[in-house]
Amino acid sequence: MDGQEAIVFQGLSRRFGTRTAVSDLQFSVAHGSVFGFLGPNGAGKTTTVRMMVGMLRPSQGSIRVLGRDPMSEGEWVRSRLGVMLDNVGLYDRLSAAQNLYFAARIARLGAAERQDRVEAALNRVDLWSRRHDRVSGFSKGMRQKLGLARALIAEPQLLILDEPTAGLDPANIVMVRELLISLAQESGRSIFLCTHLLAEAQRMCDRVAILQEGRLLTIGDPNQLGSHGVPTVRLTLSGGDGMAVGTLALPQGAQLHALGGNEWRATVAADADIEPIVAALVAAKIGVRAVIPEQISLEEEYLRLVGGKDNA
Amino acid sequence: MRDVMTVMWKETQEFFGNRRFLWVFALAVLAMGVLPVLTLAHHSGPLASVTSSLGALFRGLYVLFAAVIVVGNTAPDLVLHERVGHTLDYLLTTRLPDYAIFGAKVLISFAIGYLAAMLALGIQLLATGLIGGAGWHWLILALPLGRVVIFGISAGLSLYVAVVGTFVALRVGEQRAAYLVSILSVGVLLIPFLVGWIHLSLTLPWVSHAAMIFGAVAVFLGLVGLRIFRRDMLVLYLQE
Numbered sequence: 214m215d216g217q218e219a220i221v222f223q224g225l226s227r228r229f230g231t232r233t234a235v236s237d238l239q240f241s242v243a244h245g246s247v248f249g250f251l252g253p254n255g256a257g258k259t260t261t262v263r264m265m266v267g268m269l270r271p272s273q274g275s276i277r278v279l280g281r282d283p284m285s286e287g288e289w290v291r292s293r294l295g296v297m298l299d300n301v302g303l304y305d306r307l308s309a310a311q312n313l314y315f316a317a318r319i320a321r322l323g324a325a326e327r328q329d330r331v332e333a334a335l336n337r338v339d340l341w342s343r344r345h346d347r348v349s350g351f352s353k354g355m356r357q358k359l360g361l362a363r364a365l366i367a368e369p370q371l372l373i374l375d376e377p378t379a380g381l382d383p384a385n386i387v388m389v390r391e392l393l394i395s396l397a398q399e400s401g402r403s404i405f406l407c408t409h410l411l412a413e414a415q416r417m418c419d420r421v422a423i424l425q426e427g428r429l430l431t432i433g434d435p436n437q438l439g440s441h442g443v444p445t446v447r448l449t450l451s452g453g454d455g456m457a458v459g460t461l462a463l464p465q466g467a468q469l470h471a472l473g474g475n476e477w478r479a480t481v482a483a484d485a486d487i488e489p490i491v492a493a494l495v496a497a498k499i500g501v502r503a504v505i506p507e508q509i510s511l512e513e514e515y516l517r518l519v520g521g522k523d524n525a
Numbered sequence: 526m527r528d529v530m531t532v533m534w535k536e537t538q539e540f541f542g543n544r545r546f547l548w549v550f551a552l553a554v555l556a557m558g559v560l561p562v563l564t565l566a567h568h569s570g571p572l573a574s575v576t577s578s579l580g581a582l583f584r585g586l587y588v589l590f591a592a593v594i595v596v597g598n599t600a601p602d603l604v605l606h607e608r609v610g611h612t613l614d615y616l617l618t619t620r621l622p623d624y625a626i627f628g629a630k631v632l633i634s635f636a637i638g639y640l641a642a643m644l645a646l647g648i649q650l651l652a653t654g655l656i657g658g659a660g661w662h663w664l665i666l667a668l669p670l671g672r673v674v675i676f677g678i679s680a681g682l683s684l685y686v687a688v689v690g691t692f693v694a695l696r697v698g699e700q701r702a703a704y705l706v707s708i709l710s711v712g713v714l715l716i717p718f719l720v721g722w723i724h725l726s727l728t729l730p731w732v733s734h735a736a737m738i739f740g741a742v743a744v745f746l747g748l749v750g751l752r753i754f755r756r757d758m759l760v761l762y763l764q765e
Binding site for chain 2: 306311321
């Protein structure tokens, strides 16, 4: 394996004719982490996932999943993956239990183990009582949960999930979120999560990447993506004018940005404190009415990066 | 082989939940079992359906029709319902090797077609026995030629239609179009055989050769299919 990396993208690109679906992806996903893969529709997420599972050959660059090439060693890689695509893809003519038995047979589990795993998986997603029901009668939320149970049946090392909470009610969203976090924490399993729910990504993911038109826009900790790791506060001032504030001598690495009216945003160096800025303002006889630590949400950063279009 | 069996297990489970398939299967078997016996009895009297060797071969042709109708429906459906239900994408993300996905679909279509042929034969035997009242020893299986048609050609033809139907479904995205293209492809390729059936004297060697040629062509096509079928080709087709 590539050290501590579950997935490594190296200049990964994929073209369909003249259209570039994925362009020069270069990043990695650590073992045991929950990684969020975000982007509007058509950003290239599905194409990337298809290359990760060896369904599509890259046009350029390479990809290593659990240390192997999914195209040349597809069976080895796929036998260690649990995949749930956005369409889930359950067999409507089969019951919930039969769908899971099929997945367990594909994983070559023995008869007794199949039985145990299917029972445990259905219990885990609260579908044991519906095990004999045909999937054609299931709601979207039940399908999502069953798809998740199927992805888990072989106890994979890496889970690739496309919108696992789509169609779930709030209680089930919480259930799935906690399940995914516990899976990542308890067994050191890696989770690659494609989602449009930015608040969910911020809660669940250790790192996120934002993709648009096949290109990687940014990658990092979802809680620090907007501020790029730099402490930020919002200041409400009184007295003084913009000119006076703008010409203040600030500590090295500190900056003040006008937000309009008496509102200013102050940033300082990563390991510095905000106090010197406040002291400089007070020394210049500019009143400081409020100092509020500010965290730019993942949603704000996402909308800033993808141009504010609501196409997530 | 274990992976092929896994996919075949799933397909078998699905058949019991597929009402449309069950209707097509039952109607094809029943029609191809009863119609030739009633037709012969109506035109030439009850005994003609059990005594004439030409009549026996006429009934044999209906056994083949049962196989073609059932496999012509089943083979495309096995691929297309996976595409419509998005389960094909799931299947391609599993560890199943390419040959298991393609091979299982061909084998299960073949098995179902052959089962339909045998059931149609069974119904013919029953109907002939009831109408002719002449006992089972008169029936088509008493003739060596009949045995080759029933067991040999129906097997070769089922396999042949299964391979063609699966190929067609991999390239044609719409369900009805896939059925039509499958049946037409098979029909066109069957013309030399049918012309021979009508115009040549039906000797045992001729029919035996026909059975072997169908079998050989089907196996060859199947092997070519296994060789060239790769999951990334299918995904490319779906995306374009």
